Amino acid sequence: MITLQNVAVAYGETPVLQDVHFALPHGAFAFLRGRSGCGKSTFLKLLYRDVEAQSGELFIDGVPMQQLQKFELRRKMGIIFQSFELIEQKTVLENVLLAGKALGRPLAQITEEAERLLARVGLSDKLHMFPAQLSGGQQQRVAIVRALLNKPKLLLADEPTGNLDEETAADIFQLLHELHEEEQIAMLIVTHQSHEHIDATTYWMEGGRIVEQAATKLHR
Numbered sequence: 001m002i003t004l005q006n007v008a009v010a011y012g013e014t015p016v017l018q019d020v021h022f023a024l025p026h027g028a029f030a031f032l033r034g035r036s037g038c039g040k041s042t043f044l045k046l047l048y049r050d051v052e053a054q055s056g057e058l059f060i061d062g063v064p065m066q067q068l069q070k071f072e073l074r075r076k077m078g079i080i081f082q083s084f085e086l087i088e089q090k091t092v093l094e095n096v097l098l099a100g101k102a103l104g105r106p107l108a109q110i111t112e113e114a115e116r117l118l119a120r121v122g123l124s125d126k127l128h129m130f131p132a133q134l135s136g137g138q139q140q141r142v143a144i145v146r147a148l149l150n151k152p153k154l155l156l157a158d159e160p161t162g163n164l165d166e167e168t169a170a171d172i173f174q175l176l177h178e179l180h181e182e183e184q185i186a187m188l189i190v191t192h193q194s195h196e197h198i199d200a201t202t203y204w205m206e207g208g209r210i211v212e213q214a215a216t217k218l219h220r
């Protein structure tokens, strides 16, 4: 669904991504790994158009990304971060609904969908609580639901469990993998950990390039 050919990104004069070739198939569940500072977050920002490519070609479903308005692109993608990025003054339900309101969707429709997804991630009893009243793992579940509310085809995740303990992190990865299957959504997840028990493709980044791709197939 996403193809990059010979893409380069620089911050000012400093090159960060170069000679990037990458293909993410529809429905993929993929990790992006590599040493600190190699360019992983910048790569996600490039896909989300938070930074622009200096050169190269980027396609989404065969269409050059430059031809899409940012809002059209972001309708196809959701994103979650290590720091959850929830609005502290809004309740769980209000945080989730923001994503649907931003696209002008009818309130009744997005409320029904938000309640379904929040129940799916085990938060039906927290709808009217504020982020500070939730654990880190629960906050990340809210952020996941917010990212999925508009039924994107791709979820990008930048170290989604970086602020969580090991057990909670494993639960979140398990949840993401289940949602990937249930909601038929591709996921590209930046992570520093290996997740050998999850069927996934791992892309490795080094010095601003994607250097390797490896598929893990589990034998169950």
Ligand SMILES: Nc1ncnc2c1ncn2[C@@H]1O[C@H](COP(=O)(O)OP(=O)(O)OP(=O)(O)O)[C@@H](O)[C@H]1O
Binding pocket: 011, 016, 034, 035, 036, 037, 038, 039, 040, 041, 042, 043
């Ligand atoms: N806004 C910015 N302006 C200038 N340089 C930046 C900016 N953001 C990132 N960089 C630099 O670009 C390089 C890649 O950063 P990036 O955050 O993409 O790496 P990363 O692989 O995600 O790192 P980490 O694993 O530590 O999060 C680093 O050298 C960083 O200092």
